[in-house]
Amino acid sequence: MKIGILTVHRAYNYGSVLQCYALQEYLRSQGHDVWVVDYRQQWTEETYSTFSLSKISRIYVRPKALVRYVLKTFHRYCLNRRRQAVFKNFCSHFRLTEACGVDNIVPGFDCYIIGSDQLWSFACVGSEDPVYTGNFIHDKNSRIVGYALSSNFQSIQALGTNGLNRIISNFDKLSFREKSIISLINEYTGKTFQQVLDPTLLINEDMWLSFIEHSIWKGKKYIAVYQARGVYGDENFLIKKANTLCEQIGGKVIDMSNMTYSVEDFLSIIKYAQYIITTSFHATVFSIIFETPCFAVRLDDGYDCRYVDLLHSLGTEGEKEIVKKDFVPKPFNIDFKKMKNNLNTLRINSYEFLGNL
Numbered sequence: 001m002k003i004g005i006l007t008v009h010r011a012y013n014y015g016s017v018l019q020c021y022a023l024q025e026y027l028r029s030q031g032h033d034v035w036v037v038d039y040r041q042q043w044t045e046e047t048y049s050t051f052s053l054s055k056i057s058r059i060y061v062r063p064k065a066l067v068r069y070v071l072k073t074f075h076r077y078c079l080n081r082r083r084q085a086v087f088k089n090f091c092s093h094f095r096l097t098e099a100c101g102v103d104n105i106v107p108g109f110d111c112y113i114i115g116s117d118q119l120w121s122f123a124c125v126g127s128e129d130p131v132y133t134g135n136f137i138h139d140k141n142s143r144i145v146g147y148a149l150s151s152n153f154q155s156i157q158a159l160g161t162n163g164l165n166r167i168i169s170n171f172d173k174l175s176f177r178e179k180s181i182i183s184l185i186n187e188y189t190g191k192t193f194q195q196v197l198d199p200t201l202l203i204n205e206d207m208w209l210s211f212i213e214h215s216i217w218k219g220k221k222y223i224a225v226y227q228a229r230g231v232y233g234d235e236n237f238l239i240k241k242a243n244t245l246c247e248q249i250g251g252k253v254i255d256m257s258n259m260t261y262s263v264e265d266f267l268s269i270i271k272y273a274q275y276i277i278t279t280s281f282h283a284t285v286f287s288i289i290f291e292t293p294c295f296a297v298r299l300d301d302g303y304d305c306r307y308v309d310l311l312h313s314l315g316t317e318g319e320k321e322i323v324k325k326d327f328v329p330k331p332f333n334i335d336f337k338k339m340k341n342n343l344n345t346l347r348i349n350s351y352e353f354l355g356n357l
Helices: 014-029 042-047 053-059 063-093 153-168 179-189 205-209 237-249 263-272 281-289 305-313 336-355
Strands: 002-006 033-039 096-100 111-114 143-149 173-176 222-226 252-255 275-278 294-297
Touching (some): 002 014, 014 033, 014 063, 014 281, 063 263, 143 336, 153 179, 179 305, 222 263, 237 252, 237 275, 237 294, 275 281, 281 305, 281 336, 294 305
Parallel strands (some): 002 033, 002 111, 033 096, 111 143, 222 252, 222 275, 275 294
16 A cells, blocks of 8 residues: 655654654565655744744844844844754654645555654644645545644633544545543543554564664763753753752763764663653653663653553552652663563554554
């Protein structure tokens, strides 16, 4: 089957590119002819654009504001250049179609798989995106499948009953990543959908190990921090928690939050860290894959369900990984054997879903 993947693959974000790569590789391992549709989603493109003419036009009459904007823009430009090099290098692993926009999605696929990641979250794609909700021009016989779609509570509530029913009707088959999102959609529509795993949890661990920079990171002693979402008013919150832990066990803090480490380093740092402290779903995922103890911090901002649901589904309700903001980090152990056994059970449903496209 010829399959086109539609997802956020051009973001400067580790989770976005890794989940895209994982879905591509899993589907290829099943014998499909797989492509990543090079959809240039407007909000994503603008998010990583350095300059904003609209902002300049609003502040040009205020010299001090203009100076601040120029300095801030120059800093963002330098940072984005570094990030662009990091993620452009990894995206060479994608089998990309020609570039396309909302009105000219590349045709000729037997099936379009929309997912995974937060494609129904307005905070991540700007608003209801017609492509990610299956409302785009495609061949009459093409199937539209949603795999491991994710959102947040606010976006689902904003769509409401009518919006959700309208979007659901665009799909031939649909699944979601978080149990809590499935439950919320059920409240609005009365419809139930299958819960499946993020693509990063589908492929063989050996494939991820092939990216590890053993010679660089093995043997180092450090606590890794990855702050995908910050604590309002305290941008160094996770770093301070990591420093507290370092005082107990030694080592240093490695902060990956500015996303200028290579994707290979991101994976390697998680594998060889003593502990991970994070507000990221995918940092939590790879801590499970590489069996690295992780503090997954609950910020209670509506986005925690992504990793809270995952950890609960792996039978960790009584463990110490899910912590509140006021937690005091202390060394602990995790029964990864139990987690991996539960993970293998969950994989069966996901494999079955993708095996019947």
